[in-house]
Amino acid sequence: MIGEALALKRWLSQSRLPAAGVQALRDRKLRAVIRHAYDNVPYYRALFRAAGLSPADIRTAGDLPRIPVTTKDDLRAAGVAAITAAGIDLAACAVLHTTGTTGAPFAIHLTRGELQARRLIEFRALLAIGFRPRDRLTVLGPMQPHAARLHQRLGFYRSVNISPALAPGDQIDQLKRSRPTILWAYPTVLRALLGRLDDRLDTVACPRVIVTSAEVCDDALKARIQRGRSIPTFNFYAANEVGRIAAECTAHEGLHVNEDHVILECLRPDGAGGAGDRGEAVVTSLDARAQPFIRYRLGDGFGFTGKPCSCGSPFPLIGAPAGRPGDVVTLPSGNVLSLQPLSFLLRSMNGLDQYRIVQESTEHLVVELVFRIDPGTGALARLRAGLIEALGEPVGVDVRRVDALHDDAPKFRSFVSRLPVGSGAHRRSGGARAALESPARGGLA
Numbered sequence: 227m228i229g230e231a232l233a234l235k236r237w238l239s240q241s242r243l244p245a246a247g248v249q250a251l252r253d254r255k256l257r258a259v260i261r262h263a264y265d266n267v268p269y270y271r272a273l274f275r276a277a278g279l280s281p282a283d284i285r286t287a288g289d290l291p292r293i294p295v296t297t298k299d300d301l302r303a304a305g306v307a308a309i310t311a312a313g314i315d316l317a318a319c320a321v322l323h324t325t326g327t328t329g330a331p332f333a334i335h336l337t338r339g340e341l342q343a344r345r346l347i348e349f350r351a352l353l354a355i356g357f358r359p360r361d362r363l364t365v366l367g368p369m370q371p372h373a374a375r376l377h378q379r380l381g382f383y384r385s386v387n388i389s390p391a392l393a394p395g396d397q398i399d400q401l402k403r404s405r406p407t408i409l410w411a412y413p414t415v416l417r418a419l420l421g422r423l424d425d426r427l428d429t430v431a432c433p434r435v436i437v438t439s440a441e442v443c444d445d446a447l448k449a450r451i452q453r454g455r456s457i458p459t460f461n462f463y464a465a466n467e468v469g470r471i472a473a474e475c476t477a478h479e480g481l482h483v484n485e486d487h488v489i490l491e492c493l494r495p496d497g498a499g500g501a502g503d504r505g506e507a508v509v510t511s512l513d514a515r516a517q518p519f520i521r522y523r524l525g526d527g528f529g530f531t532g533k534p535c536s537c538g539s540p541f542p543l544i545g546a547p548a549g550r551p552g553d554v555v556t557l558p559s560g561n562v563l564s565l566q567p568l569s570f571l572l573r574s575m576n577g578l579d580q581y582r583i584v585q586e587s588t589e590h591l592v593v594e595l596v597f598r599i600d601p602g603t604g605a606l607a608r609l610r611a612g613l614i615e616a617l618g619e620p621v622g623v624d625v626r627r628v629d630a631l632h633d634d635a636p637k638f639r640s641f642v643s644r645l646p647v648g649s650g651a652h653r654r655s656g657g658a659r660a661a662l663e664s665p666a667r668g669g670l671a
């Protein structure tokens with residue numbers, strides 16, 4: 227407990243360094259992680275050697291582009307032994323699972339110290355938005371129960387997790403009982419609950435602050451949560467691979483990248499890009515030792531604002547990340563299409579609670595919809611016509627109204643591909659990039 231308190235103090239003081247101090251710390255941690263990966267992780271040693279690099283070549287974040295980008299498929303293909311560090315007891319590690327568009331699980335190993343660092347960075351982000359000792363935090367969305375820590379058993383910084391695997395009625399009961407002052411919710415889970423509650427969140431919980439993460443929280447959902455009241459809402463951004471990447475502060479001018487924990491790069495297909503330009507997220511963890519992630523492609527679309535925040539934090543600001551372009555529909559021609567134009571059409575449906583797009587084959591999409599109010603006559607036919615137009619190739623689209631969506635995966639996904647692994651859906655083609663560059667195509671923007 228004392229060790230953890232000291233570690234928290236260190237993380238907090240790092241977030242108050244001047245920008246130059248943060249950069250010096252970041253580069254020092256980068257050199258250490260590069261040296262460690264080269265010496266102990268076969269995958270990275272081979273990668274650096276193939277690129278003609280030695281650890282001494284990477285001195286600062288500015289040198290990172292010399293290292294080739296790694297994808298989840300690269301790491302999965304290399305195998306656990308090649309991507310984890312020699313001398314790490316994997317059996318003693320915590321394991322997180324993530325799935326990509328393929329649905330194939332990928333394991334991430336974390337030492338106890340790495341887990342603690344993640345927890346403390348999370349805690350730092352919560353403190354920054356006003357988490358107080360007597361607050362009650364309810365996290366709506368993760369599958370794992372919260373392990374109560376000593377200070378929480380004593381009644382400080384209490385938090386509970388509510389699993390989306392519970393029946394909606396049980397989720398609502400737990401939400402009521404937990405009486406959150408801070409509600410941290412995964413948007414798809416919250417959206418489904420709001421549907422059950424007639425959009426009256428205040429009938430079961432009256433948090434003073436709402437945090438959203440894990441998925442994109444659109445303005446329509448924000449408006450539904452608020453219902454005319456003004457509850458401060460904060461967007462947090464993380465990935466299972468590296469933990470918390472960025473979090474919004476009370477100035478609401480963007481999300482601050484935890485630059486003492488990760489280096490986030492904005493990769494544009496043409497290699498160019500200045501402030502404000504959007505590109506794909508590539509991340510390097512400065513704290514992962516058991517299983518390093520160096521220039522790892524996350525794929526979320528985002529951009530740096532290029533402006534300092536009025537809150538005075540030394541951490542750089544990014545705009546809210548958009549969905550992952552890894553979620554793409556593969557068309558009969560082999561081209562791929564970003565989901566954004568499709569989800570844009572779906573989100574504009576009146577009374578829609580939740581949706582899922584299932585790609586059964588390159589010629590066949592099924593769209594399942596849960597409505598809380600009747601969408602009106604002809605609405606589904608119009609939606610279908612809009613989807614077909616947005617797809618732009620001969621794809622059959624079934625639009626189905628269902629009572630509820632069920633999912634066996636640990637995290638609900640609004641897009642499911644049943645295409646065989648290794649088919650065009652899982653390769654990044656020029657088409658995916660074209661779709662990323664013009665996310666609003668589809669004729670409605």
Ligand SMILES: [Zn+2]
Pocket residue numbers: 475476477478479482535536537538539
């Ligand atoms: Zn700020």
